[in-house]
């Protein structure tokens with residue numbers, strides 16, 4: 178799985194995973210990379226793969242967190258996004274909502290004792306979305322559920338928000354052309370690069386992301 182970069186040596190996918198696990202353990206006291214498959218495929222749910230830290234470092238630059246902000250990680254899995262929020266010491270609060278009760282319990286267990294973090298067990302579609310100022314989605318569910326989720330944001334959120342959708346390959350167009358939404362940035366991730374410039378291929382094909390601004394004008 179290692180990929181040679183001219184003159185720069187080799188970094189393997191396993192090295193990358195070890196690096197991720199090291200950070201998990203230093204922040205949460207455990208690895209967040211659970212070999213766990215979704216039991217909720219029939220509800221459109223995807224597997225609980227965590228977002229890599231290097232991706233979060235880059236994408237979180239688009240959020241403008243402050244003491245009054247409240248991030249919702251839509252489908253938090255084991256809680257990697259909450260771990261990144263904690264590690265960076267970001268202002269405001271971060272909540273994860275997770276459909277699978279086992280995963281929600283896992284994330285609840287390690288976030289206990291951090292008052293700025295919260296994990297809600299249940300579907301994002303059953304949540305009141307009005308308190309949140311920022312949303313993060315890492316490929317949580319299929320397009321039918323995504324369509325409902327976007328409609329609920331529009332019906333419930335009456336203030337401007339930033340929404341980042343990572344791994345939106347094929348999903349981006351669900352947001353395009355909707356009233357109140359504008360694209361702030363987009364791009365792709367595929368390789369992890371360490372401080373020495375060594376690279377490991379993390380994704381077999383580039384993972385597209387989009388950063389959206391929604392102005393909150395459709396709420397009823």
Ligand SMILES: C[S@@+](CC[C@H](N)C(=O)[O-])C[C@H]1O[C@@H](n2cnc3c(N)ncnc32)[C@H](O)[C@@H]1O
Nearest residue numbers: 222225227228252253254257276300301315317
């Ligand atoms: C790819 S994982 C992302 C984990 C985490 N957000 C991260 O970035 O590290 C997607 C998660 O979304 C959850 N999910 C799927 N449908 C959901 C729904 N309707 N409500 C809440 N969570 C959901 C899945 O169970 C899975 O754990």
